[in-house]
Amino acid sequence: MIFNIQRFSTHDGDGIRTLIFFKGCPLHCQWCSNPEGISYDHTILYDKRLCRDLGECMKTESRAIRRINGHGIRIERGQIAHPEILRDVCPSRALTVVGEEKSVEDLLQEIEKDRPFYRDNGGVTLSGGEPLSQTAFLVPFLRALKERKIPVNVETSLHVKWENIAAVVEGINTFLADLKHTDTKKFRAFTGGNARMVTDNLKKLVAGGARVIIRVPVIPGFNHTQKEMNHIIDYVDSLGIKEMHFLPYHTLGMEKYRMMNIPYPYEPYKPVRDEEVYPYAEYAQKKGLRTKTGG
């Protein structure tokens, strides 16, 4: 299942790229900017600003959706067994259902549309969610992309079983792998995941000769200190990886929490400015790593 195709992206790998967002993620990072991608199931989004109070949704789901006084609706998401029936009922698309099953052919058709723009360095980037959770789909998909000579990058947490990675490694040109923290306790507290799983996979990946770029989200209250970041950089360097990107924390996803009617866990934090991550990049450069800051 995928939740979005972004036809034109310039921030996720070289050149002009088509981003495919796979739905579902094993981690629950508190700062996540794509919260609608976390669940492996359909997700209902509701944007009150677009709502025209036309009531079409209530005709389909009279029990779980109620009008609220003044303007808008309340959705009891837990009571909706099949959210997908709400997909095309809202005329103003204030209520949308995220998550769609697509075939390999569907995706290829979309990708072909942007192909003239790839020129000599663009291509497809798999993102999410965690794309490597969906290996069964990826294997034939990557084979088709390879046949078409379309380069593929993957943005991954590496928080999956090694078998999932091993199955696709041949079809991936570049791994844009997250390394959020080296401290296992902190990693678990903020993401719900196991840092060892990530580092073990990373070691194997590097040992196998895959092209890996490490991406570190710079998150205040989590890893945004020189000491912690130096640890991460030292570790990356020790694996013999050559390139690291520092991605400053941003709040562009905040509105989506409201649309899912869940609290935003990172509410109090301000976005990190580009300049704040320069010292980390400098430290990494001193160790001989290539770096990039910002999206």
Next chain:
Amino acid sequence: MRTKTYVEKITPRIVHLREKVLSTKPSVCTERARFYTEIYREHEDQPVIIRRALALEKTLKEMTIFIDEGELIVGNHSSQHRAAPIFPEYAVDWLPEEMDDLDKRPGDAFYITEQHKKELLEIAQWWKGKVLWDRGRAMMSQELRDLQDAAIIKATGNLTSGDGHIAVDFPKILSAGLAGYLEEIGYYYSKVNRTSREGVKKDLFYNALAIAIRAFRTFILRYRDLAREMSAKEPDRGRKKELQVIAKNCGVIADGPPQNFYQALQLTWFVQLVLQIESNGHSVSLGRMDQYLYPFYHNDILTGKMTEESASELLENTWIKLLSISKIRPWSHTRFSAGGPLYQNVTIGGQTTDGKDAVNDLSYLILDTVGKMKLTQPNLSVRFHKNISNDFMMACMQVIEKGFGMPSFNNDEVVIPGLLKLGVEPQDAWDYSAIGCIEIAVPGKWGYRCTGMSFLNLMRVFNAALYNGLDRKSGKTFHKGTGHFRDFSSYDDLFRAWQHQIKYYTQKTVEIDTAVDTALEENAPDLLCSAFVDSCIARGKTIKEGGSKYDFISGLQVGIANLGNSLAAIKKLVFEDRVITKEQLLAALESDFEGEEGEKIRQLLLNYAPKYGNDDDYVDLLLRDAYMEFINELEQYHTTRYNRGPIGCKYYAGTSSISANVPSGAVVPATPDGRKANTPVAEGSSPSSGTDLQGPTSVFKSVAKLPTEKIMGGVLLNQKLSPATIRKDRDKQKLISIIRTFFEDLKGWHVQYNIVSREILIAAQKEPEKYRDLIVRVAGYSAFFTTLSPDTQDDIIARTEHTL
């Protein structure tokens, strides 16, 4: 690759001149109107062509001239800075009507004194019934006048002012000098056979030309004398020297060809200036300035006669001069070209006539100086081609990043093949330049108005197709239809109704153009402009009589995206998915989507039908087919010059509709794309506001599906970007990369970038005084945002902003 890097600094002299032109409030100058009225009145016995020559002569000999403090390039348009001269011979009725409100206009206000008002009233009184507007309207049938009054076809701009939309033969002017023209005129004059009607007309034409060229010469000599006089009195030794050089320059170029870059630029400016004293048509363009001035530039730099710094200063002074020209239009036409622009285009880059990259050091210098000045003039176009260097494209990106909408790009890869197909000779096709905003012509060889005769409001035509020919706005049925939408049983019925209506309206636009052209030919012949266009002198004809080598014109079609989106919405939602009934749709359109039911229909139309600009073949191909109906019909017609000399004499399509999308939308009822009544329609060939949700690559794909090779009047695409998106070099590189794909692979026609944030625009709307220098791109040109009317401002703000 550029060989030098240029200084970013602007000299204090230029800073001062720039500030002066920016801070001067536009006003009105009555001198020209007075001179023209006197001559026309005194010489009522003379043929119009002689009257015009004499009136121009009197104006150039007697108008107030001045040399401003510090200026290096001289020549003023009217008695004061930014004072618009009046051209009574075109139209005067609007003057008494609008005079008292000129300074209160919501956009493009002009300051006018009571004394000037009084004088203009007297002048208007004499001209009543004698002007182009009256003659032009009289040449039209009642039906054509009704179509214009109903605002389905607009041609106001063409009867209230001259033609413009032309670039003259600067290379020839710079090599022959004015003396060369007098000699050529004399040669052909001596060969005139006066025993035929043509001979008599030629005789008059050459006489008039000689009067005009000599008057031009006198005009230049007046500046020589003034500079001499001023230098004699000038205490500052530096300035004294400068004035002496100015005097010397004027002395040289009044007769012979210029001897250096400075003189060549001064003569170029004089020509540009007098063309706009002779007539007030806008989009008088400078052509390929980096090509015809380059030999002078190269020689002066090579021999050490001039530094790049001084060349920069001369160019910057020239750009300020271009901005000093002011045009006053009736309010009805002002709304179609917001921001008071004159669209004086300068084209750089492209290829040489033998197909090599034409970018040279002067191309870079022009680009840099325009970037430094950040003014609305000139309108800078870059001719893109597949071998253009990355270095030059990066230099373009650096100027684009400054956020005033320049340069825009035209694409050789589609324009040149398109020109060849029209029958343009190869050496000319490779020498084309942009005219005005984005439209194109071969400079010095092409007649007026490669774009811009009449505006056709496509959505009014579409509405007539729904209502059996009834125009709901005016209540008139101009052309009985094939039936009413409620009786249509398929999309094919709708398409047939469209075919039926568009054929009729296409023919009507040509009829209106023909009447306008005939009136202009008979009542307002241009002399200097004809003299400077190949082959008017040899043929003994004005441009309108068929003097130019090539003749192609286009109208402007407004509402392209709305047409495609409306067709797609009906096909999908009414005939295929059947989620809206025909009755529901009609009721919603007629009530302007009133009530809950109307709003529901509107939201379905907006959100559940494919929209142009998202690379969706469903809608893109419907639009293409519908537009082709117009184009196929249009291609059958000829201009009034047919069989009178020029190659072509045909029409083609054009979409560079400037800001016409706002007033055009203001007279269109609700449309099936979900657009509410009286709101703006989409501009140019760009997607409708807020409907292109897939990013710029999808927009490029959709636009490229239009029959671009047939829309030689221009396929205008505006893309808005926020400055942050191209601040870094790697982002500039990515922008270059998608432009290359758009032009090289998809054969896109044109693109320009509006780099400005929404926040800034909104702030500027609230506090205009703080944003006086904020420039935005409105369709084909740049305008000062704070001078635009609020509805145009709103429209700019509403357009989708893409994030790279």
